[in-house]
Amino acid sequence: MGIIHLHRIFKPLFLFLFFFAISLRITIAQPAAPSPSADACNGVFLSYQYTSGHIIPPRYAAGSPLQPYKFQSTLTILNNGLNDLKSWQVFVGFQHNEYLVSASNAVLVDGTSLPASVENGTAFAGYPATDLKTAIETAGDLTQMQAVIDLVGTTFGVSNVSMPSNISLVNANYICPQPTMQGTSEMIVCCTLDPTVKVNTTSTQKFLPRQSGDLVITYDVTQSLASSYLAQVTISNNNPLGRLDYWMLSWDWMRGEFIGTMKGAYPTVVDTTECLYGPQGTYYQGIDFSSSSSSVLNCDRRPTIVDLPPQYANDSTLGKIPYCCRNGTILPYAMDSSKSTSVFQLQVYKMPPDLNRTTLYPPQNFMINGTFNPDYRCGPPVRVTPTEFPDPMGLPSNVTALASWQVVCNMTQPTTPKCCVSFSSYLNDSVIPCKTCACGCQSNPSHTCSATTPALLLPPDAALVPFANRTNLTTAWAQIKHWPVPSPMPCGDNCGVSINWHLYTDYSTGWSARVTLFNWGGNNFADWFAAVKLDKATPGFQAMYSFNASVLPGINGVNNTIFMQGLSGLNYLVAEAPASDPKANPPVPGKQQSVISFTVKNIPNLDLLGGDAFPSKVFFNGLECSIPSLLPSKGDRMVATSAMSSFLLAVVVLIFVQR
Structure with a gap:
C-alpha cells in the first residue's frame, strides 16, 4: 500500500516535470521574436540592439578615451519581403574603436578573421546559412526568414550604451533610409527593393549570378563522399594591371576540416599535430597522422597554400593539373592568357555532424597576396551555378561540379608605395x-x-x-x-x-x-x-x-x-x-x-x-x-x-x- 500511495503522489509530479521539460525545450528551440517594429516593414528589417556591457582592465582615470569596455549586442536581419535574400550582407558603422571578438552565424565580408579591429565599420555576411527565405514560402518560419548575430567585443571610452552610427543592407538593388533609434539601445531600419529595378518574383534560380572582380577565386566540389570531398580551386586574374608573384592563399576552416592530399599546390607547412591531438584524431582512428604519412598534409585551422615550381608540372603525384606549377605567377590576361589563371586540387576531410555527401561548406575568410604586387581584399564565398568542365574523356559534353562558390577579390594599393x-x-x-x-x-x-x-x-x-x-x-x-x-x-x-x-x-x-x-x-x-x-x-x-x-x-x-x-x-x-x-x-x-x-x-x-x-x-x-x-x-x-x-x-x- 505504501508503494501505491507513493505512486499516486509522484505520478502527477512526474507528468508535470515531463511536460515542463518538453515546453522548455520547445521554447529554447524557437528563435527570438523580432522587434514589434518589424511588422511595419515589408522589406528587409535590420535591428542592432545593445544588450550589455561593463568596464574591463586595464583601469584608467575616469573619462579616459583609452578605457576599454566589453560590449554585447545583437544584430538581426529579417526578410519580410517577397523575394529571397541571397547571400545577405549588412554593414554596421562601428564608431568607437571597436575590437570585435566574436560574431555568431556570420563572418566579416572583407575576409578578416576574428578577433579584429572594426573601428571604421565592417560588413557581415551569413555563415553557415547565407540566404533568407520569405514568409510566404516558409509559412512564416523565422528560422528560415531571420538571422540573429550575437556580437561580443571591446569598445573604448564609452561607459554606457555603445551604438554604431549606421546600419544598412549591402545587397544590390536595396535602398535603406537613415536608421532610427528605439530608445537608447536599439537602432532599426527597413530596407526595400529599388522600385526602378525589375525583379522576377517567379524565378526559380537557386543561386546568385556570377560576379566580376579584379581577381576571382572559384571553389568547386568535384567529388563527394560521406566523410570527405575533392575540391578544385581556380584563381583567375581579370584586371589588366593585376598581377601576383609567388602567390600565397589562405582561408579559415570553420567546421574542423583538414587537408588530405593536394595536386598543383602545397601547404607552406606540413603539420598534422592539431589533428593528432584534436577531435579529428579521435574520430579518424584509421588515418595515420604521423609526419611521414602522405595521407594528411595539414591540419591548421588557417592553412597557407602556395603554387609549385615548374618542375612539378608533369609529376604524376603532385602535378598534371592544367595551369598549375608556375611558382605562383599570375599575369594579366592581355599579357599572356595561359598565365592568367592558377589551378590546384585538394582532398578535404569533414567532421561530424557533416558526414554525408550533400553537406558541403566552403572555407571562409579568403586572403591572397604576392611578393611585389598590389594587395587584394576578398569577399565571402557566394554560392553560384555549378561550374562546367570539359568532359575528361574528350566527349562533346560538359561535366558540372557538384557545388561551386565564388570569391571576388579586388585590388587595393598599399599605403606605402614600392x-x-x-x-x-x-x-x-x-x-x-x-x-x-x-x-x-x-x-x-x-x-x-x-x-x-x-x-x-x-x-x-x-x-x-x-x-x-x-x-x-x-x-x-x-x-x-x-x-x-x-x-x-x-x-x-x-x-x-x-x-x-x-x-x-x-x-x-x-x-x-x-x-x-x-x-x-x-x-x-x-x-x-x-x-x-x-x-x-x-x-x-x-x-x-x-x-x-x-x-x-x-x-x-x-x-x-x-x-x-x-x-x-x-x-x-x-x-x-x-x-x-x-x-x-x-x-x-x-x-x-x-x-x-x-x-x-x-x-x-x-x-x-x-x-x-x-x-x-x-x-x-x-x-x-x-x-x-x-x-x-x-x-x-x-x-x-x-x-x-x-x-x-x-x-x-x-x-x-x-x-
Whole structure:
C-alpha cells in the first residue's frame, strides 16, 4: 500500500516535470521574436540592439578615451519581403574603436578573421546559412526568414550604451533610409527593393549570378563522399594591371576540416599535430597522422597554400593539373592568357555532424597576396551555378561540379608605395629624382637624414648609381648651380624599383620619350610589365621600339593607359649586381630601356611642356608608383604640378615657376 500511495503522489509530479521539460525545450528551440517594429516593414528589417556591457582592465582615470569596455549586442536581419535574400550582407558603422571578438552565424565580408579591429565599420555576411527565405514560402518560419548575430567585443571610452552610427543592407538593388533609434539601445531600419529595378518574383534560380572582380577565386566540389570531398580551386586574374608573384592563399576552416592530399599546390607547412591531438584524431582512428604519412598534409585551422615550381608540372603525384606549377605567377590576361589563371586540387576531410555527401561548406575568410604586387581584399564565398568542365574523356559534353562558390577579390594599393618615378627632359640638364622617402623611411631617420626635406635635383649620371653613392655628385651639382645644400641631407627614396621618364624629343608633328626601368633590389623580375597613364597624349601613341606596348582598352571607360612589357626573350629585369667595393665601384642596377613615340595630330590643346608629356600615374607589376611633384622645364627652372604649387612656393632649395 505504501508503494501505491507513493505512486499516486509522484505520478502527477512526474507528468508535470515531463511536460515542463518538453515546453522548455520547445521554447529554447524557437528563435527570438523580432522587434514589434518589424511588422511595419515589408522589406528587409535590420535591428542592432545593445544588450550589455561593463568596464574591463586595464583601469584608467575616469573619462579616459583609452578605457576599454566589453560590449554585447545583437544584430538581426529579417526578410519580410517577397523575394529571397541571397547571400545577405549588412554593414554596421562601428564608431568607437571597436575590437570585435566574436560574431555568431556570420563572418566579416572583407575576409578578416576574428578577433579584429572594426573601428571604421565592417560588413557581415551569413555563415553557415547565407540566404533568407520569405514568409510566404516558409509559412512564416523565422528560422528560415531571420538571422540573429550575437556580437561580443571591446569598445573604448564609452561607459554606457555603445551604438554604431549606421546600419544598412549591402545587397544590390536595396535602398535603406537613415536608421532610427528605439530608445537608447536599439537602432532599426527597413530596407526595400529599388522600385526602378525589375525583379522576377517567379524565378526559380537557386543561386546568385556570377560576379566580376579584379581577381576571382572559384571553389568547386568535384567529388563527394560521406566523410570527405575533392575540391578544385581556380584563381583567375581579370584586371589588366593585376598581377601576383609567388602567390600565397589562405582561408579559415570553420567546421574542423583538414587537408588530405593536394595536386598543383602545397601547404607552406606540413603539420598534422592539431589533428593528432584534436577531435579529428579521435574520430579518424584509421588515418595515420604521423609526419611521414602522405595521407594528411595539414591540419591548421588557417592553412597557407602556395603554387609549385615548374618542375612539378608533369609529376604524376603532385602535378598534371592544367595551369598549375608556375611558382605562383599570375599575369594579366592581355599579357599572356595561359598565365592568367592558377589551378590546384585538394582532398578535404569533414567532421561530424557533416558526414554525408550533400553537406558541403566552403572555407571562409579568403586572403591572397604576392611578393611585389598590389594587395587584394576578398569577399565571402557566394554560392553560384555549378561550374562546367570539359568532359575528361574528350566527349562533346560538359561535366558540372557538384557545388561551386565564388570569391571576388579586388585590388587595393598599399599605403606605402614600392616603386617610384623620376622625371627629366632634353630642355633641362637636371633630373627630378624620386621623392624623399617615396617608399617609406625609418620611424626616426633624423640622426642621419631628413625625411621631410625635398630631394635635391641630380646631374644625369647620378641617376645611374645607388642613393648611397650619390651624395658627392649631388652636392657638387648643387654647388655648380648655386643651390643651397640642406643639413641634414634628405633621405633616399628606399624603393626597390624606379622608373625614369625622359622627354626625349619634341618636333612639329610629334614627340618622344625614353623610359628606363631600374631594379635596385636583390630579386629578378621575370615577365615584368609597366603602364603609364597619359591623360591627353595617349591617343597619339605610335610605337615603342625595345618594348612591346599597346593602349589598354577602357580602364574605367577611358583609353588613356599604355601597357608595356619586354620583348620575347628580353622580359627579364635582373637584380642589382653587387660590388666587391661599394664605395669605389657602386653596385649596378638591373636596367631596361626603350624609346616611345607619339604624334600630336588630331589632339587639340596638347601642352607638352606644361605637363601633358609626363604621366599622371605609373605602374610596375600592378603597383602604383610614387610620382614627383615637379615637372622639368627650360634651364634650371622647374614646374610644380598644380596640386603642390602653393606648397612649393615656400621651398627655397630650387627655383620654381607656378604652373
